[in-house]
Amino acid sequence: MTHDHDLVLRPTAAQTEAALNPPPGRNGGDLVVETLAGLGATTVFGLPGQHALGMFDALRRSDLRYIGLRVENNAGFAADAYGRVTGEAAPLLLSTGPGALTSLAALQEARAASAPVLAISSQVPTAGLGGGRHGYLHELPDQAASFRGVVKSVHTVRTQSQIPSAIAEAWTSALTVPHGPVWVEIPQDVLLAETPIPVVTGGDTFPEELPPRPELTAVAADLLTRAERPAIIAGGGVVRADASKKLRQLAERLQTPVVTTFGGKGAFPWTHPLSLQSWLEDRHTTDFLEDADVLLVVGSGLGELSSNYHTFKPRGRVIQIEADLGKLESNHPALGIHADARLALQALLETVGERTDPAAPERVRAVLDKVRERIASQELTLEQDVLAAVRGALPPGAPSFWDMTILAYWAWSAFDAKAPNTMHSAQGAGGLGYGFPAALGAAAADPTHPVLAVSGDGGALYSIAELATARQYDLNVTWLIVDDGGYGILREYMTDAFGEPTATELTRPDYVALAESFGVPGVRTSPQALEADLAKALVTPGPSVVVLPAVLRMFAPTHLD
Numbered sequence: 001m002t003h004d005h006d007l008v009l010r011p012t013a014a015q016t017e018a019a020l021n022p023p024p025g026r027n028g029g030d031l032v033v034e035t036l037a038g039l040g041a042t043t044v045f046g047l048p049g050q051h052a053l054g055m056f057d058a059l060r061r062s063d064l065r066y067i068g069l070r071v072e073n074n075a076g077f078a079a080d081a082y083g084r085v086t087g088e089a090a091p092l093l094l095s096t097g098p099g100a101l102t103s104l105a106a107l108q109e110a111r112a113a114s115a116p117v118l119a120i121s122s123q124v125p126t127a128g129l130g131g132g133r134h135g136y137l138h139e140l141p142d143q144a145a146s147f148r149g150v151v152k153s154v155h156t157v158r159t160q161s162q163i164p165s166a167i168a169e170a171w172t173s174a175l176t177v178p179h180g181p182v183w184v185e186i187p188q189d190v191l192l193a194e195t196p197i198p199v200v201t202g203g204d205t206f207p208e209e210l211p212p213r214p215e216l217t218a219v220a221a222d223l224l225t226r227a228e229r230p231a232i233i234a235g236g237g238v239v240r241a242d243a244s245k246k247l248r249q250l251a252e253r254l255q256t257p258v259v260t261t262f263g264g265k266g267a268f269p270w271t272h273p274l275s276l277q278s279w280l281e282d283r284h285t286t287d288f289l290e291d292a293d294v295l296l297v298v299g300s301g302l303g304e305l306s307s308n309y310h311t312f313k314p315r316g317r318v319i320q321i322e323a324d325l326g327k328l329e330s331n332h333p334a335l336g337i338h339a340d341a342r343l344a345l346q347a348l349l350e351t352v353g354e355r356t357d358p359a360a361p362e363r364v365r366a367v368l369d370k371v372r373e374r375i376a377s378q379e380l381t382l383e384q385d386v387l388a389a390v391r392g393a394l395p396p397g398a399p400s401f402w403d404m405t406i407l408a409y410w411a412w413s414a415f416d417a418k419a420p421n422t423m424h425s426a427q428g429a430g431g432l433g434y435g436f437p438a439a440l441g442a443a444a445a446d447p448t449h450p451v452l453a454v455s456g457d458g459g460a461l462y463s464i465a466e467l468a469t470a471r472q473y474d475l476n477v478t479w480l481i482v483d484d485g486g487y488g489i490l491r492e493y494m495t496d497a498f499g500e501p502t503a504t505e506l507t508r509p510d511y512v513a514l515a516e517s518f519g520v521p522g523v524r525t526s527p528q529a530l531e532a533d534l535a536k537a538l539v540t541p542g543p544s545v546v547v548l549p550a551v552l553r554m555f556a557p558t559h560l561d
Contacts, residue, residue, distance in 0.1 A: 476542060478537040
């Protein structure tokens, strides 16, 4: 009698032949790239270093496409975007010590945004592991400790036979909801030594699903069906779970207004009669959500940016669906449902009743009218015109990647993403320099759409070296640099707080001339010509730079009132 757990996959004749007669000249690095290919990877990002040369030498014997960036942190941002766009784990190959540590800010962003990144770093030789001070180049007492508080999981390899399983385990971790970055480190001597291990031919992994507990969704469905003034906050978890259609079905069945967080842009149609859009930094929206007797929060931890800087105080019953257990009820008491957004929304669709609320669209319009009146009273026509020009120039389906800059802060609240998973920013961790290298990663993932990157001049200098990467790989990215001569938002913050700014003004290059020195076409534009110049650059194949000299202002916050 054969039981299911007794079944094993038998190798094919070709696999048996490859196992018995592996090609000569392979090393531990070959086991890395073979495992990645077996798991389904097609593209890797990174930067070579002395200890990691075994991995990079193996790349030339593989079919993996390598995109090499000029700074490890930028390579991490590119991998982050690749993971966000494809939903696949994006391999990031790094070297020991300084190279590895330089990627930390990018991995923090990937963790905050639940982007699946598989970082594989070299380590000092095996004899140097264990915390001793042996004086190896790049040596750290405990390299993994630097990453343990940043990534989802850490995997240290000590022998070649551990490489396939460690990478497969890390891959599964990266793709298990909530997605996120993982860390694998392999000693230099393990990567360089010739290997007798057969060619890695398999590698299928099956991340576990995270369904909701049925008794909890039953209670949630009852609360929503009987609610008088329900509302929904849709976060990035809806986008990552590809659950926007299910969200729309649920909102329409319940006749419930929906606001999307900045990470959830595109999760709900911008112009839908039930759409409160993304005006979370507005007190009128906050008041509306506080007045809900039942508030459904899907795929959001209601953190600082999603709660109007923690001024949001719900008075009704909160239902929170969240895949990250640490975020469940972390800010507000709720009926907490630990689940993937797609599976939880499907369960609610199967159990909720229909509500009728013909006044719901009118209440939504009233809130949006108040928001528009507040913004209109601040004489911010330039900022709104610039954002409208960007929206008008961006083709349908084209993704955009936004750095931490004033125009991006406007976009969080006021930009119509048109579709889920098309607008991305660094608002997860809030570090500078994200926009351009992330756009390069997205262009590598999907060359069929042009990609827009948006930076201020301060953030642009973090990643200016990647103009060489854009040109080398001919990536279809248009980079909009809003040049205001400094760190614009910090200038505003300091002026508001202290009366004048300090350390915010920057000497900067001629960005057009600098771009052209890399062989990348550049143009200096104006607010009036922006839409036409940007549209032309976006439809022209290859990289380009559009520079907009302009001092933009932020709309007044409401959380300080």
